[in-house]
Amino acid sequence: MTGAVIVSGRSSDHSAKSAFDFTTSVGSLDLIAPILTASGCAASGRELDNYFDITAIGGVVTKSIMLAPRSGRATPRMAETPSGMLNSIGLQGPGVESFIENDLAWLRQRGVRTIVSIAGGSAEEFGKVAAKLRVASGFDAIEVNISCPNVEDRGQVFACRADTAAQIVQIVRRNSDNKIPIFAKLSPDVTDIVEIASSVAQAGASGVSVINTLLGMVINTNSMRPALAGVTGGLSGPAIRPVAVRCIWQIRNALPDLPIIGMGGVRTGHDALEMVLAGANAVSVGTTIFSDPSAPMRIQDELEHELRSRGFTKFSQAVSYAHREVDVILQSDSQTEESDHTDEDWDFISE
Amino acid sequence: MNSGALQVNGEVLDVQRTGKYFVMSVTAPGIVERTQPGQFVTVGMGGETSSMILRRSFAIQRVHSRGMYGGTLEFVVSPAGKGTKWLTKLRRHDPLNLVGPLGKPFTLPTKAVSCVLVGGGYGSAPLIMLAESLRDRGCRVDTIIGASTEMKLYGELELKRVSTSLTLTTEDGTAGIQGRATDALVTILDAAQVDVVYACGPMPMLASVAEESTARKVFSQCSVEESMACGIGVCMTCVLPIVGEDGVTRMLRSCVEGPIFRGDRVRWSDIGTIPDGTLGKEVSQP
Numbered sequence: 001m002t003g004a005v006i007v008s009g010r011s012s013d014h015s016a017k018s019a020f021d022f023t024t025s026v027g028s029l030d031l032i033a034p035i036l037t038a039s040g041c042a043a044s045g046r047e048l049d050n051y052f053d054i055t056a057i058g059g060v061v062t063k064s065i066m067l068a069p070r071s072g073r074a075t076p077r078m079a080e081t082p083s084g085m086l087n088s089i090g091l092q093g094p095g096v097e098s099f100i101e102n103d104l105a106w107l108r109q110r111g112v113r114t115i116v117s118i119a120g121g122s123a124e125e126f127g128k129v130a131a132k133l134r135v136a137s138g139f140d141a142i143e144v145n146i147s148c149p150n151v152e153d154r155g156q157v158f159a160c161r162a163d164t165a166a167q168i169v170q171i172v173r174r175n176s177d178n179k180i181p182i183f184a185k186l187s188p189d190v191t192d193i194v195e196i197a198s199s200v201a202q203a204g205a206s207g208v209s210v211i212n213t214l215l216g217m218v219i220n221t222n223s224m225r226p227a228l229a230g231v232t233g234g235l236s237g238p239a240i241r242p243v244a245v246r247c248i249w250q251i252r253n254a255l256p257d258l259p260i261i262g263m264g265g266v267r268t269g270h271d272a273l274e275m276v277l278a279g280a281n282a283v284s285v286g287t288t289i290f291s292d293p294s295a296p297m298r299i300q301d302e303l304e305h306e307l308r309s310r311g312f313t314k315f316s317q318a319v320s321y322a323h324r325e326v327d328v329i330l331q332s333d334s335q336t337e338e339s340d341h342t343d344e345d346w347d348f349i350s351e
Numbered sequence: 352m353n354s355g356a357l358q359v360n361g362e363v364l365d366v367q368r369t370g371k372y373f374v375m376s377v378t379a380p381g382i383v384e385r386t387q388p389g390q391f392v393t394v395g396m397g398g399e400t401s402s403m404i405l406r407r408s409f410a411i412q413r414v415h416s417r418g419m420y421g422g423t424l425e426f427v428v429s430p431a432g433k434g435t436k437w438l439t440k441l442r443r444h445d446p447l448n449l450v451g452p453l454g455k456p457f458t459l460p461t462k463a464v465s466c467v468l469v470g471g472g473y474g475s476a477p478l479i480m481l482a483e484s485l486r487d488r489g490c491r492v493d494t495i496i497g498a499s500t501e502m503k504l505y506g507e508l509e510l511k512r513v514s515t516s517l518t519l520t521t522e523d524g525t526a527g528i529q530g531r532a533t534d535a536l537v538t539i540l541d542a543a544q545v546d547v548v549y550a551c552g553p554m555p556m557l558a559s560v561a562e563e564s565t566a567r568k569v570f571s572q573c574s575v576e577e578s579m580a581c582g583i584g585v586c587m588t589c590v591l592p593i594v595g596e597d598g599v600t601r602m603l604r605s606c607v608e609g610p611i612f613r614g615d616r617v618r619w620s621d622i623g624t625i626p627d628g629t630l631g632k633e634v635s636q637p
Contacts, residue, residue, distance in 0.1 A: 043585045047607070050583075051358055063587075069631035071602050074624050078580050078588040083402040085580060089587045092602060095631070152633075229623065237404050267404075290581040291395060291404045293450060294358055 020304060021314040024058070026281040027206040027259035029141045029181045031058035031113060034315055035272065035300040038263045038286030039064055039117035039143060039185070039209075040089070042296075044103035048289065049110065052297035058282055059113030061209075061261075062103060064145040066118075067125050067132075069095040073150060074229035079218040084237030084265070085287060086216050088230030090150045091119055096129050100136040108138045115183070117143040121156055123171045130175035142180055143261075144172050144205070147187035147212035149234045159187040159212070165196050166203035173204035181206035183261055186247070188240075189215050193247050194254040207259030209284070210247045214240055236287040241265030245278050252279025252320055267295075269302020276303075276315075277322040356453055356583065357381045363445045364423060370502045372473050373428045373439040374412070382451045383414040383422030388459075388481035389551075389574055389611045392426060392451030393582040396434040407434050408582050408606075410477035410551065410574065411452065412506075427476040427505065453582050454610045457481050457549055457572055463489030464546035467539055468514070469532050469560050470496045471552020475506040477574060481549060482513040491515050493539055497532025497556075501525035533559045540567050547572065548614070554622060561614025571614030577605040592618040592626050600629045 024034040035057045042048055045060035054060065072092025079086045093099070096118075107114045116139045120126035130142065146168050147159035158164040169184050176182060184200040186193060188211040197208050213234025218227040226232075244264025251260060262280025265287065266272050272283040283303075288295045312318050365376040382392065393406035409426035416422050430436045441447070460466070466485050468478045475496045482492050492513070497520035498504045504519060504526060511517045518535045519527025528535060533556060539545060540563060550560040551574035564571035577589040584607035593603045594616050602625065603609070618626055625632050 041585060043587075047584045050356060070633065071625045071629045071631040072587065072590070075588075075590060075622070076578060077590070078405075078578060078586070080403065080405050083404060085405060087580070087586070087588065092587050092590065092631070287404065290586055291406055292358075292448075293581070293583055 019313075020308055021316070022304060024282055024315050024319075025259075026183075026261055027181050028179070029115075029206075029259075031282060033058045033300055034276070034282045035296050035303065036061050036115065036261065036282055036284040037289065037296055038284035039145060041286035041289045044099075044107060045110075045112055046103070046106055048293060048296070051293040055111050057296045057300055059115055059140065060107065061115040061143055061284055062099075062107075062117055063093060064091055064117040064119035064148065065093050065096050065099045065129065066091060066120060067096055067129050069093065069098065076227060076229055077233075079220075079227040079233070081216070081218060081235065081237070082239060084235055084239035085290075086218055086228060086233035086235055087213070088150045088228045088233035090230060091148060096132045100132065104136060104138055114139040115141040115143050117145050117185070118172070119145040119148055120168075121151070123167055126168050127171040127175045130172045134175060134177055134180075137177070140180075141183060141206075142172060142176060143183045143185050143209050144169060145185045145212070147185050149187070149189070149213055149215045149232065150230060157187060157189075159185070159196060160190055162195050162199035166199045169200045169203040169205045181259075183207045183209045183259075185209040185212050187212050188243050188247055188264075194250050197251045197255060197258065201255065201258055207261065207281070208251060209261040209263065210251060211240070211244045211264045214243065236265065238265040238267050238271070238288075241271060241274075245274055248275055248278040248280050249322070252323060256320075266299060269299050269304070269306045272299055272303045273306045273318070276318050277320070279320045279323065281319055355385045356451055357385075358448070358450045361447045361449045363441045363443055363447060365443065366439060366441060370505065371429065372505055373430065374425055375428055375438065375441075376423055376425050377447055377449065378421060379424045379449050379451070380422045382449060383416050383424050386411050386414045386424065386452040386480075387456035388484050389457035389477055390452035390454050391582070391610065392424065392449050393453065393579075394438065395448035397437055403434050403437075405434075405580050406450065406582060407438070408453070408579050410474075410610075411480065412476040413480050427473045429473055450582065454606055455608070457574070457611050459484055459488065460490060460547060463491075465491040465544055466493070467536060467545050467548045468492060468494040468510075469536055469548065469550040469552065469556070470494070470506065470510075471532055471550075471556040472498050472503050473505040474550075474552030474556075474574070474576075475504075475510060477551055478549065479506055479509045479513060482510060486513055493543075494518070495520065495532045495535045495539070497521065497535070497552075499523065532556060533563060536560060537563050540564070540569060545569050550574065550614070554619070557614070557617075558619035561617060561619060565615045572611050573614045573617065574610050575605050575612060575617070576610070579606050582606045592621050592624075592629055594618060600626060602629060602631075
């Protein structure tokens with residue numbers, strides 16, 4: 001966290017495009033690049049492969065899968081909000097067996113780095129889904145969705161309590177291959193997210209995914225009733241990004257070595273950079289996919305540009321960089337020729 | 352899967368007001384060449400710094416693959432909300448981000464059969480391209496367009512040109528026959544041999560088109576209107592209950608499994624619910 005990274009002047013010179021190491025490790029999960037799709041926003045990646053090469057990003061986090069097929073909630077399931085949206089899909093899906101046979105088979109054949117998101121209505125169901133996946137194999141990690149807000153009973157949002165969150169992680173760990181990393185997806189709707197993160201880490205989670213949506217609500221002023229059939233829904237999109245950055249920051253601050261996948265309202269590479277600086281080892285792109293189907297690839301390219309322009313030569317140098325204790329010497333990466341400097345290069349000096 | 356869909360940066364060529372609606376002509380290189388009748392495009396809203404993060408979807412009215420601008424397409428906007436109002440205020444040369452063509456097109460008959468087209472409000476827009484394709488196949492095309500009032504009728508001139516006959520209906524009697532489009536449909540169904548009914552418009556109209564057609568053993572194809580977040584099959588917002596060939600009801604996405612559905616497969620009266628017997632419906636626990 002306090003490594004002596006050399007930060008450039010504000011050069012944006014990429015003409016000499018030196019090698020940039022974009023690889024990242026999220027615990028034992030090695031990725032060729034740090035951008036993932038967020039669960040529930042990319043199905044199983046197949047539709048998006050039409051808009052960009054899905055194997056060129058870090059990987060796909062699939063839509064949360066449960067044991068049996070599930071119809072989800074009634075419609076309307078969606079409402080647009082300022083810089084965001086509410087959804088109450090309610091975990092519609094084909095069930096884990098169909099998922100393994102169709103979606104996972106496609107991902108494997110396509111060569112996509114795959115993080116399977118799983119959900120359940122009980123600890124037992126989480127365990128059974130994990131056990132089925134263990135038999136199937138052919139994926140790289142599990143994300144345990146203990147924080148979906150679109151369930152009948154608030155008690156099913158296991159991530160709201162440290163003990164229930166830990167219990168689910170434990171049972172998934174027990175039913176999974178030892179070599180498979182497990183990430184617990186946390187809810188921001190808690191008093192102390194650090195407490196939940198510590199608890200799942202102790203229970204065997206390899207890392208955490210932060211954040212899931214925030215519970216929200218919209219009233220339709222024409223019908224003068226709730227806009228969503230499910231009444232409440234999960235708020236996502238750029239509106240929640242500062243909440244996500246805060247959660248990542250707090251967890252990183254308290255648990256310097258815990259792998260973190262950051263997500264919540266990332267729309268540009270600049271947004272992704274913010275999460276990385278706050279402590280994310282990888283960043284998932286979610287709701288933005290709905291407005292821009294090629295967003296994960298675009299954001300990955302933009303993030304590389306943002307990092308290079310700040311003089312980083314490796315992605316890993318930027319992780320948690322906002323937590324550094326002392327500033328190191330500023331040095332341009334563009335061979336520091338005097339003539340390179342314009343007034344603009346020094347506009348960060350206040351007069 | 353919309354395996355032929357593209358995301359392109361287009362440009363507004365023209366915005367024409369007609370009645371309560373606006374016809375947008377935009378350049379959409381690549382999309383135009385692939386479009387079939389009944390497909391739609393989604394449009395990014397409000398520019399790069401917009402707080403409207405969801406795209407809006409529009410049925411494609413017509414495409415022109417030649418001409419000085421290369422591929423151009425037309426769609427119709429009813430300025431009802433913030434996004435659609437923004438769209439209709441755009442001017443020539445303003446940029447627009449488009450994704451398309453999306454969704455399954457209308458299924459076209461392989462023989463020269465007799466078709467009735469029913470359009471409600473600006474739902475008649477995609478029927479223009481459809482009518483052209485049907486006429487190219489030698490089909491008879493009887494078109495009905497209906498609306499609550501004359502100002503909300505759409506496509507009269509264009510549809511008159513491409514249809515064998517055109518019937519207008521308005522509920523307030525300001526144009527054509529007073530009544531609903533489906534009343535005119537029933538008259539045709541009872542008077543003549545009809546092989547296929549195609550419909551696009553508000554859900555209650557589609558429900559009754561499907562009901563009247565199915566009751567007379569006439570095949571119907573309905574283009575549904577469900578609110579969508581993504582339009583490309585990843586968000587699961589635009590689902591509705593559809594009965595499969597196996598008799599099982601599933602919540603299917605109107606963006607990729609539709610927007611055209613067989614009228615007899617949609618559980619019209621159950622839209623907005625998860626009907627009993629739907630695959631994966633949760634049984635509430637005691």
